[in-house]
Amino acid sequence: MAQDRPLNHDEMLAVLDWYRAAGVDVAVGEEPVDRFAQRPPARVAPPQAVASAPAERPIEALPIGGDPQEARGLATSARTLDELQAILGRYDGCGLKLRATQLVFADGNPEADIMLIGEAPGAEEDRQGKPFVGKSGQLLDRMLGAIGLDRTKVYIANTVPWRPPGNRTPTPEEMALCLPFLHRQVELVAPKVVMTLGGPAMQTVFSTTNGIIKMRGKWSAVAIGNHQVDAMPTLHPAYLLRNPAAKQQAWQDLLSLRLKIEELGIG
Secondary structure, three states: OOOOOOOOHHHHHHHHHHHHHOOOOOOOOOOOOOHHHOOOOOOOOOHHHOOOOOOOOOOOOOOOOOOHHHHHHHHHHOOOHHHHHHHHHHOOOOOHHHHOOOOOOOEEOOOOOEEEEEOOOOHHHHHHOOOOOOHHHHHHHHHHHOOOOOOOOEEEEEOOOOOOHHHOOOOHHHHHHHHHHHHHHHHHHOOOEEEEEOHHHHHHHHOOOOOHHHHOOOOEEEEEOOEEEEEEEEOOHHHHHHOHHHHHHHHHHHHHHHHHHHHHOOO
């Protein structure tokens, strides 16, 4: 077994990068700390101003989390996708934004009749600001190409537009704050066909607690916000990368999508 030794500069940077990717954003000690009760450190006034400095005023506790009603109002006010993106860029109600690098709004053709909805951005999406641009995105492009589609013929979004720390599943509270924006996004795009990618996206769009294996490959008429659309869930490309044997099921779903496109005369 290797002896403990101090890390060199490159090793320390590698460790910090690993912690950041895992969602670690604060150092902790041996004793528990109630961080909700903490106050910002007091500013030290310059010597000449000490005598006239006012007494410290109590700092009010900030509310934890946002208000879903506020999110619905903001989302409804957007008349275009550009307005919706700008509103999301200014919105600070969801805590996911505080730890993400940037907003990941959408990719593809906003006038497409086919919309794909995933769960949340990953590390590469967080860096580039576009959904499905990492390894799973490369697989998704190949999947679309296999049935004659590409990103000029589809519109791609996520249920949550900011990367959750460590790529964890968004919490119900985070989903409640982001869902009105997804609903408005779908209403503005008004697709004729929706395909969800992965279990969490399926559960959000179909309002179900069923598992993806039970639901995948089945078409249903669903209401997403005020938009009625035919939708079908399929497996997430990231799952297919971990479980190549499941690609056969995904291929069946893609063929079903191709038949739906031909039936509706779109794509």
